[in-house]
Amino acid sequence: MHVEVHEFEAVLALAEDLHFTRAAQRLRMNQAALSRKIDRLERRLGARLFERSTRSVTLTAAGEQLAARARTVLADIEDAIAATRLHGRHATGDLHLGFIGHVGAEVRNRSIELFSRHNPLVRLHLHSYDLRDLSSGVVSRATDLAFVWPPLPAPGIEQDVLYEEKRVVVLPSRHPYAERAAITPADIDCPVLDIVGADDNPVTRAWSDFWHLQPDRGVRRPVGAIVSTVDEWFQAVMRGVGIGTEVASAAVYYPWPGLAYVPLDEAPNSSVALAWRADSPQAMIDAFRAAAAQAVLDVRQSISAPTSAAAVYSSSE
Template identity: 40%
Template sequence: MSVHLHSLVVDVSSRKLRYFVAVAEELHFSRAANRLYVTQQALSKQIRELEGDIGVRLLRRTTRSVELTPAGEALLTAARQSLAALDVGVEAARAADRGESGTVKLGFVIGAALELTSLIVAEFGRRHPGIRLDMREYGFADPSAGLADGSSDVALVRLPISAPDIESEPLFVEPLVAALPSGHRWAGRTSIPVAEMAGEPLVVGRTEDAAWRGQWTLDAHRGGDAARVVTLTSSHTEEMEVVAAGRACAVTVAGAARYTPHAGVRYVPLDGACGSTLAVAWRRGHLAAAVEWFLQVTREVGAAETAVVSSIERPFPSTHNQPL
């Protein structure tokens, strides 16, 4: 026995289904017509055509009432599900056309944008729920946080960086501090002149970016003299372990006292040192719509959260030199 497949397939328009759902929920043609902004006659015609398309009676109509038949009850559930799925698909298509879908790869160096990070990420998610933010931390080997090799679309970085074709906008400037072994002769000071610190043995990040490395060896403050670099490390936590072991000192940002406290390390402000600029950066010529939206959110959050930025730029209370 053969089966004609076309007899099993019914092509029902979404408009007819929406009209049917409205009548089924209102159980009143006049109210449903008002809800749909159509005439009652047009609505009745669509329902009759739908019943003809399907080949079953969906509603029992009298002069006083409208009721769903068992077939109508069954169709109502399926119609709601189908229309909901269609609406989701249509919105997804529109979002994709606007660039409001997909993934933005956000690279960042240790600490990212400090207390601003969660505010930026939350606001971006609120404004662009269809875009997934894929976050990845990069170590000292790549100060561009993935921009140099294209593994990031946008990044939170510490300037300066030497990688070509990267553009950036500063968010804030954070003071530099000396990370000292707890038994260091300066551990009890309230501050250290940068000229004194320039002569100390240092541990710095292992990287080929000379400009970035020069920030952490205080090259701008040593009059051309070479830094006394004792060892190189791959991460900030490794760097602090070297300091805690008493092998060297390090130059880092003030936020380290909050984010990476260590019993064997004292963080002391550096007087006269150029601060560390935290910036949002992107690859020149690769400014996709979603990246522009992320930049806009970052700018606006930074401008709005002046109290947070102020605390970052002046992070130490009077008890900063106490053991952590």
């Protein structure tokens, strides 16, 4: 006695939706065909998996057990397919990966794990950068690819946007706006921060303006401090010399006493991207891109609802 993959898919879809029509739509089949499939499986197993009435569908104890098994089996199949695709790249050699601070931290760590597991012949070198090199070595060719926060409008650089994340305004916890439920760009009436070299580099200027909400209705906001590292940025905010925006999950990675994280409304989300040069060693780049795409799927739940993204996060002073 065995259960086919398509039967596991049917059981899991119906167990999650508890509605024949919706489950059938997910499976791209009609409702009657799904009903017959479940009926045949129940007869073959000798156990009722679902209780049906004219108004509802519920799982039986046997159905709950099989649905849990179906979820595990289907996840294992997806992992096997991803592993096969990664193995098929046959990448060898050295790969240099850059990043700044907490950029894409969960996805980055999972990507490194997957890539290293499935590409044992590649020597992966990790390089940490500060805000003076927003491409984390990609533009200068010091690295082959990097996790970055767009915008990064550098010529010759290609990017995979991996996911989006809400932004927050980072303030001193003593700031009068620190207790607000949300802030819009129009609310901000204090100096902001800027990145060193922005006046001489159009890529840095575009990046800094996005994260510091410049300009404000055509007029540039006053700048309270120019910084070159992530720690300098947070320290300047805590001192009260300027503010800026960050990814919502920064509250998890930088829960500094004296900082407040308030959701930003009426402004574009941030994103995390994988950036590389078009002339980089393509087999290794493609293998890492595949690992990153799988990593996003693996940690999607945590990056789409970070611990502190839904509400104001404020550390006690």
